[in-house]
Amino acid sequence: MDWQGQKLAEQIMQIMLLGFAMIAFVAGYVLGSFQMMILLYAGGVTLTTLITVPNWRFFNRHPLNWLDPSEAEKYPKPQVAVSSKKKAIKK
Amino acid sequence: MHSFGYRLNALLTFSVTILALMCAIASLSDNLNTPSPSAEIQIMNINWFQKQPQGNDEVSLTMNISADLQSLFTWNTKQVFIFVAAEYETPKNSLNQVSLWDAIIPAKEHAKFWIHTSNKYRFVDQGNSLRGKEFNLTLHWHVMPKTGKMFADKIVMTGYNLPEEYR
Numbered sequence: 001m002d003w004q005g006q007k008l009a010e011q012i013m014q015i016m017l018l019g020f021a022m023i024a025f026v027a028g029y030v031l032g033s034f035q036m037m038i039l040l041y042a043g044g045v046t047l048t049t050l051i052t053v054p055n056w057r058f059f060n061r062h063p064l065n066w067l068d069p070s071e072a073e074k075y076p077k078p079q080v081a082v083s084s085k086k087k088a089i090k091k
Numbered sequence: 092m093h094s095f096g097y098r099l100n101a102l103l104t105f106s107v108t109i110l111a112l113m114c115a116i117a118s119l120s121d122n123l124n125t126p127s128p129s130a131e132i133q134i135m136n137i138n139w140f141q142k143q144p145q146g147n148d149e150v151s152l153t154m155n156i157s158a159d160l161q162s163l164f165t166w167n168t169k170q171v172f173i174f175v176a177a178e179y180e181t182p183k184n185s186l187n188q189v190s191l192w193d194a195i196i197p198a199k200e201h202a203k204f205w206i207h208t209s210n211k212y213r214f215v216d217q218g219n220s221l222r223g224k225e226f227n228l229t230l231h232w233h234v235m236p237k238t239g240k241m242f243a244d245k246i247v248m249t250g251y252n253l254p255e256e257y258r
Contacts, residue, residue: 006093013102021109029120032166034237041113045106053098 005059013052020044117167118239124165130158130230130246132175138209140221140258148221150214150253156192156230157205163234163242164199171196172233178247179226183218191228223255 001009020041028037138151156175163171174193181187191210196202231245 001093009098010101013098014105017102017106017109021113025113025116028117029166034117034166037113037117041110045102048106049099049102053095053102055095 001055001059002062002064004062009052009059013048016044016048016051020048114238118236121165121167121234121236121239121242124162126162126244128158128160128163128232128246130156130160130248132156132228132230132248134251135207137254137258140254140256142219142257143215146219148216148219150221151209152214153207153209154192154228155205155207158203158230160196160202160232161199163232164202165234165236167236167238168199169235169237170198171202172235174231176229176231177214177226177251178229179221179224181216181218181220181224183220187217188229189214189216221253222257224253226251226253 021044024037024040024044027040028034133155134152135155136153138153140148140150143149154175158173160171160173172193172195175191177187177189177191179187190212191214192208193211194206196204227247227249228251229245229247232243234242
């Protein structure tokens with residue numbers, strides 16, 4: 001997934017879960033059935049899992065362009081700075 | 092949302108938190124219910140009334156208990172536990188409560204009922220003060236929810252008397 005996709009997945013997950021929770025609660029209350037509420041919510045959680053958790057292609061519509069290895073070879077790699085310690089000389 | 096495991100964990104945690112919230116709101120919705128229960132208990136017969144070898148009075152009675160507790164049930168009710176207690180005063184104790192009978196009502200359909208029964212639990216006094224005693228019969232109920240707060244209340248019925256002499 002790319003960065004845009006991650007944000008999209010998170011938003012979809014939160015909205016779907018809250019939405020299903022509200023629908024399930026209202027349905028259960030109106031029907032007078034606690035079981036109906038739980039079943040609807042469980043169905044909603046499963047559906048949300050299937051949509052937002054796997055790495056679907058539509059989450060990768062803005063892919064990152066990694067630099068090609070042959071291009072990278074042309075430029076020198078940055079060097080790690082070496083610090084030299086000077087010993088204090090006793091007189 | 093960086094990996095499969097991360098997303099799965101976030102989703103599961105969020106969904107369980109929301110479930111807890113739904114259950115809390117469901118329990119709060121029970122407060123919207125205004126129950127109007129009714130009950131009546133008749134003492135059909137005093138079967139026997141003896142003094143035990145240990146010195147305590149014991150009485151066995153047959154009751155006809157009828158009640159309509161359907162209005163106690165909500166969508167969030169698992170069962171209703173009811174019991175009948177005899178309440179009276181003696182020189183030894185300012186309040187005695189003796190449970191005579193109980194039952195579990197699992198569904199609204201069973202909440203309107205009558206039953207002709209002798210006392211399920213023994214009616215024994217602490218002492219021998221029961222002759223001629225006036226007592227109340229109270230029907231208590233506990234509305235047990237599927238989730239959340241349990242409500243309990245009672246109906247007090249007065250004016251019952253025990254015989255003056257042992258039988």
